[in-house]
């Protein structure tokens with residue numbers, strides 16, 4: 280079978296779903312190409328993300344923000360950082376002219392649920408099949424999927440994450456640097472209230488962040504440690520983990536009473552050598568990977584999508600020379616931001 284769409288989106292994560300919804304909203308025909316069900320890995324833990332005001336605007340524009348706000352979520356009204364041993368304590372508050380919060384905390388599952396619901400309601404086309412390694416990526420050639428389907432599109436947004444198989448097929452290099460660190464992630468119950476403050480302690484081996492969740496004694500932690508230490512932390516029994524976590528931040532929130540399952544994620548810094556090739560544009564994790572220290576990866580991925588839309592909307596992308604200029608602009612704009 281051969282199909283034609285204005286826009287193809289490869290991936291099925293938060294960035295891919297947002298891209299499909301944003302382009303569909305402009306009246307363009309969109310098809311999302313996600314991996315076959317058999318390739319989907321079960322997530323080891325429901326991760327929490329801190330979303331910026333810009334992400335709020337983007338998610339509002341695709342009509343999912345109200346839905347998100349009506350579900351349980353954390354809010355950040357201030358940020359506190361300090362160094363191990365309590366030195367260099369800094370607190371960031373919003374200037375008086377801004378209304379709180381500074382950011383919102385949602386889980387990956389929540390974000391995916393509301394985006395999928397909206398996606399289904401909009402009846403956007405979806406194919407669950409990988410792109411074939413035999414596909415041509417030449418301009419004007421259709422994408423070949425593993426089941427033999429051919430897809431023609433004017434523009435393809437590549438949102439298949441950090442290991443992006445499509446980026447490899449395009450021959451775009453991913454220049455990465457292994458930090459030699461992993462992020463240990465867990466959701467914890469503390470003795471004292473977090474008071475809607477996001478806390479980050481810069482320990483000698485890496486930062487440890489506490490993100491406030493809806494319940495005032497619940498936080499999501501991201502503890503960056505050398506990869507060997509991460510293995511060791513995952514092997515601790517419950518009591519030992521709670522004690523070590525509490526001690527690491529000098530019991531700022533009192534004792535750690537409880538936590539849900541712990542998981543670890545390898546950390547790397549990386550950026551694609553080019554964010555565009557022919558009529559393909561990389562967005563989100565396919566384009567860049569960051570240390571979770573500032574919690575910016577997803578926020579930047581959503582901004583990639585908004586920028587791609589802005590760069591390609593004003594010109595007729597059916598004309599290749601216009602598309603080439605638009606994508607060059609997208610590359611310069613977003614690569615500059617990612618490098619910053």
Ligand SMILES: Cc1cc2nc3c(=O)[nH]c(=O)nc-3n(C[C@H](O)[C@H](O)[C@H](O)COP(=O)(O)OP(=O)(O)OC[C@H]3O[C@@H](n4cnc5c(N)ncnc54)[C@H](O)[C@@H]3O)c2cc1C
Pocket residue numbers: 289290291292293294295312313314319326327328329330408409410438439440441444445462464501544562563564565571573574575576577578579580
């Ligand atoms: C510990 C940790 C904490 C973080 N905290 C924050 C935070 O607080 N705030 C923030 O902004 N960012 C945060 N990030 C960064 C954030 O996780 C990433 O930037 C974000 O998940 C990237 O989203 P994505 O949709 O581009 O990629 P992914 O979430 O990786 O999704 C890619 C999708 O593509 C699909 N896919 C894979 N292969 C194929 C294929 N062949 N064909 C089609 N689809 C395919 C996958 O199934 C997946 O669903 C954190 C990262 C880590 C590691």
